[in-house]
Amino acid sequence: MQPSTTRKVNIIRRGMARMQRNKFGQFNADLTKARSYIRYANQLYPHVFGIQLCASVISTISIFVNIFFIGQIINLLVRAEDQPIVVWRTVGFLLILLVLNLISEYFKVRANSGAHLILAHARRNMATKMLDADYPTFIDPAFRKLYSTVKTGFTYTGGFTVFVANILNGLISFGTTCVLAAGSLVVMILAHATTHDPLGNFVNSPWFILVVIGLVVIPLLSSRPITTARSQIMKQFFAYNIQFNRVLDYYGEILFKTPIFGKTLRLYDLTGKTVRKAREDVYQQIKKDADFQVRVAQVASMNTLITYGVVGLLYLLVSMKSATRAIGVGSVVVYVGYLQQLMATLATVFSAWGQRESSFKTMDQYIQFMNFGDTTDDSGKRPLPDLGTDCQIEFSHVSYRYPGSDRWALNDINLTIHKGERLAIVGPNGSGKTTLVKLLVKLIQPTSGTIKINGVNIDDLSVADYQALFSVVFQDFSLSSFSVNDNVSPAPTLNAARAKRSLKLAGVWEKIASLPHQGETAIGTQLDANGVQFSGGELQKIAIARAWYKDAPIIVLDEPTAALDPISEAEIYAHFNELVANKTAVYISHRMSSTRFSSRILVLNHSAIVESGTHATLMAQHGLYYNLFSQQAKYYQ
Numbered sequence: 263m264q265p266s267t268t269r270k271v272n273i274i275r276r277g278m279a280r281m282q283r284n285k286f287g288q289f290n291a292d293l294t295k296a297r298s299y300i301r302y303a304n305q306l307y308p309h310v311f312g313i314q315l316c317a318s319v320i321s322t323i324s325i326f327v328n329i330f331f332i333g334q335i336i337n338l339l340v341r342a343e344d345q346p347i348v349v350w351r352t353v354g355f356l357l358i359l360l361v362l363n364l365i366s367e368y369f370k371v372r373a374n375s376g377a378h379l380i381l382a383h384a385r386r387n388m389a390t391k392m393l394d395a396d397y398p399t400f401i402d403p404a405f406r407k408l409y410s411t412v413k414t415g416f417t418y419t420g421g422f423t424v425f426v427a428n429i430l431n432g433l434i435s436f437g438t439t440c441v442l443a444a445g446s447l448v449v450m451i452l453a454h455a456t457t458h459d460p461l462g463n464f465v466n467s468p469w470f471i472l473v474v475i476g477l478v479v480i481p482l483l484s485s486r487p488i489t490t491a492r493s494q495i496m497k498q499f500f501a502y503n504i505q506f507n508r509v510l511d512y513y514g515e516i517l518f519k520t521p522i523f524g525k526t527l528r529l530y531d532l533t534g535k536t537v538r539k540a541r542e543d544v545y546q547q548i549k550k551d552a553d554f555q556v557r558v559a560q561v562a563s564m565n566t567l568i569t570y571g572v573v574g575l576l577y578l579l580v581s582m583k584s585a586t587r588a589i590g591v592g593s594v595v596v597y598v599g600y601l602q603q604l605m606a607t608l609a610t611v612f613s614a615w616g617q618r619e620s621s622f623k624t625m626d627q628y629i630q631f632m633n634f635g636d637t638t639d640d641s642g643k644r645p646l647p648d649l650g651t652d653c654q655i656e657f658s659h660v661s662y663r664y665p666g667s668d669r670w671a672l673n674d675i676n677l678t679i680h681k682g683e684r685l686a687i688v689g690p691n692g693s694g695k696t697t698l699v700k701l702l703v704k705l706i707q708p709t710s711g712t713i714k715i716n717g718v719n720i721d722d723l724s725v726a727d728y729q730a731l732f733s734v735v736f737q738d739f740s741l742s743s744f745s746v747n748d749n750v751s752p753a754p755t756l757n758a759a760r761a762k763r764s765l766k767l768a769g770v771w772e773k774i775a776s777l778p779h780q781g782e783t784a785i786g787t788q789l790d791a792n793g794v795q796f797s798g799g800e801l802q803k804i805a806i807a808r809a810w811y812k813d814a815p816i817i818v819l820d821e822p823t824a825a826l827d828p829i830s831e832a833e834i835y836a837h838f839n840e841l842v843a844n845k846t847a848v849y850i851s852h853r854m855s856s857t858r859f860s861s862r863i864l865v866l867n868h869s870a871i872v873e874s875g876t877h878a879t880l881m882a883q884h885g886l887y888y889n890l891f892s893q894q895a896k897y898y899q
């Protein structure tokens with residue numbers, strides 16, 4: 263051999279050895295992963311692995327025992343045993359089968375419900391994680407994307423359910439089948455032909471053993487590329503489905519169902535266009551779906567063809583054993599049944615193992631989601647400082663940038679809010695007013711700088727204790743579809759008198775009192791068909807009532823009257839003193855006249871505080887505040 267050829271051969275050998283090592287390494291890595299998923303699955307639903315193990319082993323054994331008994335009965339009949347013997351043995355077999363099947367069914371039912379309950383528990387954990395996530399994590403686009411990816415993954419790849427019900431079940435059933443079938447195969451191979459013709463000689467020769475082993479190995483070898491091809495198709499299908507589902511969710515959950523879109527779609531004559539677009543997208547999905555199914559069926563039928571070809575040939579070989587009187591006629595049924603079972607389980611385990619990639623991916627993403635960012639953890643935090651005589655909140659060089667954004671929403675804010683102060687914050691859109699409020703109430707933490715309350719960094723305080731100091735009405739206030747009372751009072755017990763007073767102060771009691779179920783009326787009809795669709799202004803009033811009901815020492819109002827008519831707004835202002843009483847109040851509004859309630863006005867522009875003072879001093883400055891105020895006042899003169 264030429265030296266260069268030797269080198270080439272060595273390279274190829276090393277490459278093949280590396281490939282073998284890689285394949286083996288990948289298999290090992292998969293097994294290690296599978297072990298950790300079993301631990302996770304057991305945490306989600308205790309003993310699910312043990313239950314699945316019992317279900318798979320017992321159901322496989324009962325199939326084998328069933329086949330064995332059929333063979334035994336045929337053998338008894340062929341041997342023309344006495345009728346009572348045949349009858350009693352048959353009854354005995356049936357009783358054993360009955361008991362085995364009952365036990366097998368019991369474990370199967372438990373394993374099935376376990377596999378589905380795992381999914382329910384995983385979904386519950388995800389919902390709890392969403393609720394417990396701190397606000398920066400909650401608004402992080404990567405976190406939200408991961409949430410919808412895992413949700414879709416659970417729907418389409420099954421994640422833990424597929425892992426337990428298909429992959430584990432397939433592996434355990436296959437293991438059990440191999441042990442049982444291999445044992446019986448050895449017995450069959452060792453059974454000697456008693457005829458001495460060419461067929462008998464072949465049956466007793468090592469060739470017979472080689473042919474049997476060769477036939478059993480064919481599906482083992484062919485299943486792998488077939489399964490790989492199938493899982494490639496499924497991978498493309500899942501990837502397509504995740505994207506399509508996002509689109510479908512958008513149509514189904516947001517565009518077609520949300521009332522605000524209901525109006526916009528109709529008034530802008532977008533209904534026809536939107537429905538056409540949705541229909542086109544769904545049609546494309548159905549076409550793609552059918553395409554995928556055809557491709558999967560083509561691959562699967564190849565597998566079936568090979569398996570049944572092999573089973574046919576094995577049937578022939580076992581029949582040769584019977585023809586040469588090595589085994590009884592009944593045993594032909596038994597051995598062929600066992601081999602058939604082996605092939606069927608082989609196909610199942612390969613198809614299940616082929617699902618591991620997508621299933622493992624979803625479980626990995628679930629674990630990643632559950633470990634994502636921070637959940638609100640108040641353990642080990644300091645108690646609130648004494649706020650009895652004073653309550654001073656100080657922003658010191660505070661800057662903030664939203665996750666994923668490269669621009670400062672707030673830049674170098676220095677500000678002290680004093681107890682009992684009425685602070686108005688004004689400024690153009692996007693100048694950072696709401697962001698300042700979110701920082702104040704500790705929904706987000708400064709990217710740099712500190713916020714202190716009576717000298718204590720609010721980072722060191724429990725979120726729950728600190729947020730208890732605030733009653734907030736955001737401009738995008740949100741109310742749930744539970745009852746008005748449930749919205750006003752989050753506590754389990756309702757102070758009905760206080761709820762009524764708060765709804766009165768907010769100017770919405772008259773409306774609530776006119777309803778048959780008054781405060782128990784559901785908001786909207788999503789949860790209760792008898793719920794009431796309140797107007798935007800009425801909803802805002804209920805949100806104001808909720809803030810008053812909470813009775814916290816600091817009240818924060820972010821555009822609280824944006825949806826109110828002038829009379830309702832005037833009513834709120836008339837009750838403003840009672841609403842705010844001796845509390846500290848922070849008030850954001852684009853209605854410049856509302857600054858008359860404030861003792862100090864902050865003007866924000868381009869993420870920074872640009873002016874600060876009373877109405878009179880700011881007007882005298884002829885700066886941004888003067889411009890904003892004068893522009894609006896012009897239309898009232």
Ligand SMILES: Nc1ncnc2c1ncn2[C@@H]1O[C@H](COP(=O)(O)OP(=O)(O)OP(=O)(O)O)[C@@H](O)[C@H]1O
Pocket residue numbers: 401664665667671689690691692693694695696697698
């Ligand atoms: N969740 C978010 N992710 C990324 N950027 C955000 C987010 N929320 C707000 N911003 C950006 O931060 C800046 C300040 O927004 P903020 O809501 O504080 O302004 P604002 O003064 O309250 O505006 P408006 O008067 O319109 O309510 C804006 O440029 C806005 O686009």
